[in-house]
Amino acid sequence: MIEFHLDSGSGVSPYMQIVRQVKHALRLDLLHEGDQLPTVKDVVAQLAINPNTVLKAYRELEREGLVEPRPGVGTFVTRTLAGDSLAAHGPLRKDLERWLVKARMAGMDDESIEALFMTTFRSARQEDIA
C-alpha cells in the first residue's frame, strides 16, 4: 500500500498529483499488479481533501488502463509501468553519468546542465511528435 502527500505550492492540481504519485510508484516497482490503492475514504481521511478529487484521479488512472475498480472492494492495479524498461535503467544511468562527467569537464554548472538537458529533451520530443 502506498500513501499520498500533497504539495500545495507546486501549482499542480491535487488530482494530478495523485495520478503522478501512482504512476511514479508503478515505474519504480513500488506497486505491482493486483495491489490495492488506498480507498477513497482512507485518502480523504488522511489528506483532508475532497472525495471527488480522489475519484477523479482514480478514474483517470482507470482510463489509462492502469487500475480497475472492483465495486464494494476497492481499486486495484492492473498493469505496472516498470516492466521491461526496468532492466535498462542501470546501463542508461551509467551513460548519463559519463555524459555528466564530460559536461563538468567542459566547465558547465548545474543550471546550464539542466537547461541543456531540458531543451534537448523538449526538442527531441517535438521532433517525435512532428
Next chain:
Amino acid sequence: MTAALEARGLGKKYGKRWALSDCTLDLPAGRVIGLVGPNGAGKTTLLNLAVGQLAPSAGSIRVLGGRPADGPGQLARVGFVAQDTPTYAGLSVADHLRLGARLNPGWDDAIARERLERLGLDPARRAGKLSGGQRAQLALTLGIAKRPELLILDEPVAALDPLARREFLQHLMEAAVEHSLSVVLSSHLVSDLERTCDYLVVLVDSRVRVAGDVDDLLATHHRLTGPRRDPATLPGDQQVVSESHTDRQSTLIVRSEGAIHDPAWTVGQVGLEDLVLAYMSDTPTRSTLEAVR
C-alpha cells in the same frame, strides 16, 4: 438528482439593510460546497435561511427539494453546525448524545459512540471543559450521527488552531464519503476550502459574485499581462474580473470559456485564492455582475 439548494431572487432584510439580496443559486447535491466571503458578506444569513432559522424577505429557497424546516421530515434531512460549533457547556459529552438521540428520529448511536472513542473524548466530561478542537468534533459528531443527507456548517474551523482545523476537515471529508453526505461549509479563508471543496460560491457585500464547479472556475479564469490596454477593447466573450494598470502595463484577470489567442498577452493560470480575491477586491459594475452570474 435533486439540487442541494436552490435559491431564486432570495433576500433577507434587517430593518432597512439587506443582509442578502437577489441571490440566485443552484447548488448540486453530492458535492462539498464552499461558501466564501469576507465577514459580514451574508454567509451566515444564507445558511440560516437554508436551515429555516430565518424566513426570507424576498424570493424563495428550496433545500433538497423541500421548504427549509417544513416539518419533521425536512428537519431530519438537513444537519446544521452553527457558527463557532456551539455545545452546552454544562452538559457532559454523554448528555449531548442523549439529547441528540431524543431530538433526532434518524439518530445513529453506534456512529456517535464509535466517533467519540476514536477521538478519545471522555463521555463523562463536561463540554465546557473540552478544548476548542474537541468541542468542534463533538458538534460534528452530533451533525453526523443525525444521519442527514445534507450537512451545513457555518465557519466550523474559524476558531481552531491549524492542527485542530486539519483534523476537523479530515473527519468531515471522511464522513462525506462514508455517508454520501452533501456538505455546505462557509469560511472567510479560501485556504480552508481549497482542498476540501469541489464547488465554490463567493459572496461579497450581500451578493453572489460567482458560483461554480472549482475545476470549471480554474479552467475559465486567466491572468493576462501585456502592454497597457483599455479592457473595454477586449473581445465580448472575455469578462474582466479585476484589472490593474501601470503607465505601460496592464494585468487583468478575465473569465473566458475559450482560449486566449491574442499574442500581445502573456497568459497565466489563476489559483483559487487569487481568483476569489479578484472577485472580492473589485467592485464590478452592474453589467459585469449580471454577466458573471
